[in-house]
Amino acid sequence: MKSNQVSTEQIHLFLTGHGFPEKVDSAVILGSGLGDFTENLDEPESIPYSEIPGFPETSVQGHTGELFRGRLHGKEVIAFSGRFHHYEGHPFSRTVLPVHLAHVFEAEKLIISNAAGAINTRFSVGDLMVIDDIIRLFHGIAASPSEPFRYNLYPVADRVRALAAEIGLEVQRGTYIYLKGPNYESKAEIRAFRTLGADVVGMSTAPELSEASRLGIRTTAISLVTNMAAGVSAKKLDHSEVKEAAEARKEDFARLVSVLIEKL
Ligand SMILES: O=P(O)(O)O[C@H]1O[C@H](CO)[C@@H](O)[C@H]1O
Ligand code: HPA
Numbered sequence: 314m315k316s317n318q319v320s321t322e323q324i325h326l327f328l329t330g331h332g333f334p335e336k337v338d339s340a341v342i343l344g345s346g347l348g349d350f351t352e353n354l355d356e357p358e359s360i361p362y363s364e365i366p367g368f369p370e371t372s373v374q375g376h377t378g379e380l381f382r383g384r385l386h387g388k389e390v391i392a393f394s395g396r397f398h399h400y401e402g403h404p405f406s407r408t409v410l411p412v413h414l415a416h417v418f419e420a421e422k423l424i425i426s427n428a429a430g431a432i433n434t435r436f437s438v439g440d441l442m443v444i445d446d447i448i449r450l451f452h453g454i455a456a457s458p459s460e461p462f463r464y465n466l467y468p469v470a471d472r473v474r475a476l477a478a479e480i481g482l483e484v485q486r487g488t489y490i491y492l493k494g495p496n497y498e499s500k501a502e503i504r505a506f507r508t509l510g511a512d513v514v515g516m517s518t519a520p521e522l523s524e525a526s527r528l529g530i531r532t533t534a535i536s537l538v539t540n541m542a543a544g545v546s547a548k549k550l551d552h553s554e555v556k557e558a559a560e561a562r563k564e565d566f567a568r569l570v571s572v573l574i575e576k577l
Contacts, residue, residue, distance in 0.1 A: 319367025321410070325417040327366055328380070332358055333418075338388035339574045340415035342521060344427035345375040345552075346559025347537065348394040353567045354383025362395065369407060371395035375428075375556055386575040391418060398517055400495040408517075409524040416528050423525050424573055425534040426566070428555040429513035430497070430542035432506055433487060436513070438541065438554075439562050441477075441569060442485040444534040445470035447519045448511055449491050464526030469533045469577070476572050482565055487512030489536060491519030500544025514542050533573065537562055 329335055343350055351357060362368040362378040371378035376395035383390055393411040397403045415423045431440065445466050470486045477484040490506050492498060494516030498506070506514060513536050525532040539558035540550055548554075559566070 321413040321417045324365060324367050324414060328360070331360060333382045333391070334389045336389070336419045337382070337391050338420065339390045339422045339424060340411065340418060340420040341390060341392040341424045341570060342396055342411050342426060343392060343394050344396070344517065344537065345373065346428055346539070346556045347426050347563070347566060348375070348377050349563045350567045350570055351381045351383070351392050351394055353571060354381060354385060354390060354392065357381055357383035359394075368410070369397055369403060371397065372401050373398060374552060375559070385571055388574055390574060391415070391420070396517055398495070399493055399520070400516060405520050408520050412521050412524045412528065412530070415525070415530060421531060422574070422577055423530045423532040424570055425518055425521050425525075425532060426570070427515050427518045427534070427536050428539040428559060429489065429515040429536040430540050430550070431513055431538045431545060432490070432503055432542045433512040434545060436485060436538050438538055438558055440485050440538040441482070441562065441566065442487050442513060442536045442538065443470045443473040444489045444518070444522070444536060445486045446488045447491060447522055448488060448509060449519050449523070451491070451493060462523055462526050464522070464532065466522075466533070469531070472577060473533050473535075473573065476576055477569055480568055480572050482569055484569065485512070489518060489534070490514050492516055497550045498543050503542045503544050513538060533577065535566070535569065537566060
């Protein structure tokens with residue numbers, strides 16, 4: 314049943330044959346520890362990635378590996394509880410599978426989320442940040458060749474903050490720097506990235522944003538600061554912080570995604 318040769322159109326056909334709608338309003342990619350968002354969907358149904366032809370499985374803690382469909386504010390939503398990271402051994406063309414599926418489901422909006430470490434010393438653990446630009450130190454991360462980044466994240470970031478304010482949520486904005494991982498950064502690297510203008514660091518999202526930009530999907534990306542990056546605080550970094558911070562902010566994260574699905 315499983316093969317890397319399965320096209321996104323065939324996956325779409327499989328999913329619509331299993332109760333998924335032909336088209337959705339929004340697609341959501343859930344970052345590390347943020348999978349509980351799916352508890353907010355009305356009439357949810359889900360299929361484990363292991364049962365979807367052509368779908369790789371997830372191996373990172375905090376990514377359950379399940380595709381959800383449901384409704385929010387009466388709108389059709391698909392939510393990827395679990396993403397594929399390049400450091401898990403996936404080529405970039407596969408890390409962007411959720412983006413390609415958002416495209417075949419004709420999603421009007423794509424909301425990407427991630428756990429990230431804060432480089433900006435004015436940020437705190439638990440902060441939500443809308444990404445208004447990205448730094449891709451490693452070129453060659455694009456899933457498709459020769460594509461400039463053509464999507465302007467700045468106006469969307471303004472709108473996200475305004476919508477967050479409407480529901481009483483303060484959201485930071487800033488630049489996400491993509492590192493391949495899976496090891497965390499050194500203190501010197503974090504100092505260097507600060508001088509480059511990065512506010513948070515993570516190991517996902519940039520390939521997805523690049524591909525969504527190429528496909529012309531209206532996209533926003535939200536980081537949850539799960540830790541201060543290496544050397545910003547004296548604390549030793551550990552993936553368990555990701556889960557703790559996500560657990561503490563899961564309600565606010567869900568409220569934010571919910572208002573974006575409703576109004577962005
Ligand atoms: O970006 P997401 O998938 O949220 O995961 C983040 O959490 C992991 C590090 O603990 C890295 O994979 C980093 O990218
Ligand atoms: O400090 C970090 N560095 C890279 N990726 C991360 N994902 C969560 N925290 C971090």
